[in-house]
Amino acid sequence: MIEKGVDIAPAEGKLGILLVGLGAVSTTLVAGVEAVKRGISEPVGSLTQMGTIRLGKRTDNRAPKIKDFVPIADLNDIVFGAWDIFHDTAYEAAMNAGVLEKDLVNQLSEPLSSLKPMAAVFEQNYVKRITGENVKTGKNKMDLAEQLIDDIAKFKSDNGCDRLVMVWAASTEIYVEESEVHKSLEVFEKAMYDSDPRIAPSMIYAYAALKSGVPFANGAPNLTVDIPAMVELAEQTKMPICGKDFKTGQTLMKTILAPGLKSRMLGLDGWYSTNILGNRDGEVLDDPENFKSKEVSKLSVLEHIFQPEVYPDLYGNFSHVVRINYYPPRGDNKEGWDNIDIFGWLGYKMQIKIDFLCRDSILAAPLALDLALFMDLAQRAKMKGVQEWLSFYYKAPQTAPGLYPEHDIFIQLMKLKNTLRHMRGEELITHLGLEYYD
Numbered sequence: 157m158i159e160k161g162v163d164i165a166p167a168e169g170k171l172g173i174l175l176v177g178l179g180a181v182s183t184t185l186v187a188g189v190e191a192v193k194r195g196i197s198e199p200v201g202s203l204t205q206m207g208t209i210r211l212g213k214r215t216d217n218r219a220p221k222i223k224d225f226v227p228i229a230d231l232n233d234i235v236f237g238a239w240d241i242f243h244d245t246a247y248e249a250a251m252n253a254g255v256l257e258k259d260l261v262n263q264l265s266e267p268l269s270s271l272k273p274m275a276a277v278f279e280q281n282y283v284k285r286i287t288g289e290n291v292k293t294g295k296n297k298m299d300l301a302e303q304l305i306d307d308i309a310k311f312k313s314d315n316g317c318d319r320l321v322m323v324w325a326a327s328t329e330i331y332v333e334e335s336e337v338h339k340s341l342e343v344f345e346k347a348m349y350d351s352d353p354r355i356a357p358s359m360i361y362a363y364a365a366l367k368s369g370v371p372f373a374n375g376a377p378n379l380t381v382d383i384p385a386m387v388e389l390a391e392q393t394k395m396p397i398c399g400k401d402f403k404t405g406q407t408l409m410k411t412i413l414a415p416g417l418k419s420r421m422l423g424l425d426g427w428y429s430t431n432i433l434g435n436r437d438g439e440v441l442d443d444p445e446n447f448k449s450k451e452v453s454k455l456s457v458l459e460h461i462f463q464p465e466v467y468p469d470l471y472g473n474f475s476h477v478v479r480i481n482y483y484p485p486r487g488d489n490k491e492g493w494d495n496i497d498i499f500g501w502l503g504y505k506m507q508i509k510i511d512f513l514c515r516d517s518i519l520a521a522p523l524a525l526d527l528a529l530f531m532d533l534a535q536r537a538k539m540k541g542v543q544e545w546l547s548f549y550y551k552a553p554q555t556a557p558g559l560y561p562e563h564d565i566f567i568q569l570m571k572l573k574n575t576l577r578h579m580r581g582e583e584l585i586t587h588l589g590l591e592y593y594d
């Protein structure tokens with residue numbers, strides 16, 4: 157629970173953003189921040205940097221930038237750290253990822269080359285298609301967590317950081333369901349000493365982060381912090397957590413379009429989605445067990461938005477299919493196809509086709525930045541536990557137990573902005589607007 161008009165500690169000193177995984181998303185994020193700092197580009201796609209927030213009445217003309225309304229860390233105060241299973245620096249990894257033009261990467265070669273990944277906690281069973289050398293060894297999973305805790309402390313002191321946040325932007329792990337080792341912190345810690353196979357590497361990072369007083373945001377669909385043990389640890393250490401799975405290409409489009417169709421009470425027979433993708437993420441997701449994590453995350457969206465149980469005549473029987481096809485020539489430039497079969501008045505059928513020629517990491521990088529900055533804000537505002545107001549950024553938002561997630565992007569944005577207003581003690585905006593007609 158967060159009080160209205162809470163005291164928020166100022167964003168003074170350096171903020172360290174610790175990235176798990178130094179692949180396409182992370183290097184695009186780091187390069188982008190460095191480019192913005194040098195005036196080479198604008199932070200397009202980032203709500204914290206470009207967004208405004210209306211305050212008071214429509215006639216008040218008060219709409220400051222979000223970063224002027226709440227104390228968000230300045231991009232010049234950010235230092236990046238990372239872990240990866242490969243030794244490549246951010247410069248080499250950005251060149252390999254091929255998201256950004258070589259000329260741009262070369263202009264940023266100095267900050268990118270100096271970002272060298274720390275040795276990762278990795279388990280082949282969790283990510284089948286890639287193998288790297290830059291990996292820690294330890295006597296058990298708790299020992300690995302302690303090594304990460306040491307990395308975090310060393311990074312903080314070496315870089316003179318005032319605060320840290322951790323963002324998971326590493327490969328999607330295989331699908332795991334919550335089981336008894338995840339149910340409480342006590343059992344979880346014992347299972348760490350026993351190196352229980354149900355404890356994923358991502359959970360070890362999250363454990364190390366929370367133990368070190370570092371907020372944790374999860375950009376992939378793995379369970380990670382979405383288990384009772386981690387919620388308990390976040391409460392205990394008073395740290396904010398959030399997840400899962402950045403909402404970028406196709407799911408972004410779905411959560412923009414589906415609420416609109418539903419608002420007009422148009423029916424749905426089916427929604428077929430397929431992607432062709434050729435980056436390393438696509439390669440990892442080509443394995444059925446890794447794809448399963450992504451599929452579960454992508455499928456839940458429409459069920460929640462359309463509420464078939466409330467509108468059986470319109471949405472009681474729609475078919476929803478999601479595919480990802482690994483196709484190397486496309487690299488990071490994914491193509492997301494959607495065929496949507498809808499029906500209208502008197503049941504007449506219509507179709508919508510979407511062909512989104514997007515760029516995965518260009519869409520994801522500003523989300524990772526916003527999440528890091530908002531999680532830092534949350535920790536300074538003493539907001540602990542699950543940060544549902546950050547659902548806006550996620551395909552499968554983590555919520556309190558028993559609560560269904562809000563997927564409608566417009567509700568998510570209203571929730572986010574109202575949370576900021578609440579933090580600052582401003583009136584919430586309900587859009588009732590009767591006062592203009594008194």
Ligand SMILES: NC(=O)c1ccc[n+]([C@@H]2O[C@H](COP(=O)([O-])OP(=O)(O)OC[C@H]3O[C@@H](n4cnc5c(N)ncnc54)[C@H](O)[C@@H]3O)[C@@H](O)[C@H]2O)c1
Nearest residue numbers: 177179180181240276326327328376402404436437516520
């Ligand atoms: N780009 C998007 O639009 C998008 C959207 C939603 C989610 N995601 C997720 O974000 C993550 C990153 O995507 P990407 O395109 O940068 O992938 P990527 O394959 O380019 O990068 C992931 C990096 O993580 C590293 N890695 C794997 N396991 C690790 C571990 N245990 N510890 C440290 N490093 C590890 C890999 O070596 C790789 O360099 C993926 O899980 C992806 O599914 C991306």
